[in-house]
Amino acid sequence: MQHPDQKYINALLENDAIVLEELYQRFSEKIKWMIIRNNGTETDAADIFQDALLSIYNKAKTGDFTLTCPLEAFLYLICKNKWLNTLNKKKTQKVTITDTEGFNYIGEDNFKLAEDCVLQQERNNLLTEKLAEMGDSCKKILRLSWSGIAMDEVAKQLNVTYAYARKKKSECMARLITLVKQSPKFNSLKW
Numbered sequence: 239m240q241h242p243d244q245k246y247i248n249a250l251l252e253n254d255a256i257v258l259e260e261l262y263q264r265f266s267e268k269i270k271w272m273i274i275r276n277n278g279t280e281t282d283a284a285d286i287f288q289d290a291l292l293s294i295y296n297k298a299k300t301g302d303f304t305l306t307c308p309l310e311a312f313l314y315l316i317c318k319n320k321w322l323n324t325l326n327k328k329k330t331q332k333v334t335i336t337d338t339e340g341f342n343y344i345g346e347d348n349f350k351l352a353e354d355c356v357l358q359q360e361r362n363n364l365l366t367e368k369l370a371e372m373g374d375s376c377k378k379i380l381r382l383s384w385s386g387i388a389m390d391e392v393a394k395q396l397n398v399t400y401a402y403a404r405k406k407k408s409e410c411m412a413r414l415i416t417l418v419k420q421s422p423k424f425n426s427l428k429w
Contacts, residue, residue: 243309250295261291265310269317275405276321281295290316306358315356341414368417378411383407 249257266287273283290313297303366401369377382392393403418424 239309241305241309244305247294247298247303247305250291251298261309265313268310268314272314272318273321275324278321282321282324286317286320289320293320302363303359307354312356314349324392360423364418364421364423364427365414368421370413371417372410372413375406376413378401379407380410380414 245257248254249261254370266283269287269290270280270283273286274280278286294303296311301398312376314330372380379392379396382395387395389403389407390400392407393400396403424429
């Protein structure tokens with residue numbers, strides 16, 4: 239389900255200056271605080287924040303990204319990972335705070351939600367990838383049934399009987415599940 243913070247993703251895509259200003263005001267100071275507390279500078283924080291927004295923008299412009307958790311938690315997770323990668327590259331400075339200290343102020347529930355959001359997005363990407371490997375009739379019946387249309391209406395749109403539509407949907411779902419489970423990515427996504 240789309241989170242109300244999707245408006246910030248849309249603002250990135252549409253270059254909406256007013257909403258982007260709100261995004262910066264709401265989130266940039268928290269990222270700056272985290273970076274500075276971990277041997278970074280204000281410049282480092284600005285770079286990490288910009289890089290994170292660019293990553294989100296690039297993902298969103300592909301059209302297959304929907305924010306399902308608070309942007310604060312999602313953005314914080316991205317910035318944290320980018321900063322830890324930067325520190326690992328430098329190898330001269332250590333992180334001075336742990337997840338239970340400095341990263342906790344946004345709330346452990348939100349942080350978990352952000353991680354779950356990333357995991358769910360990766361699962362959705364795998365489903366989309368495997369659905370693309372299926373035949374056109376399976377793609378059509380699954381997409382129609384997932385859109386919330388009743389199966390009798392799906393049958394009408396496909397010009398088939400209700401019983402056939404149900405049977406075909408069941409066969410297609412079984413095939414999709416098999417494709418997903420055979421993927422090397424399957425076990426890493428903790429299904």
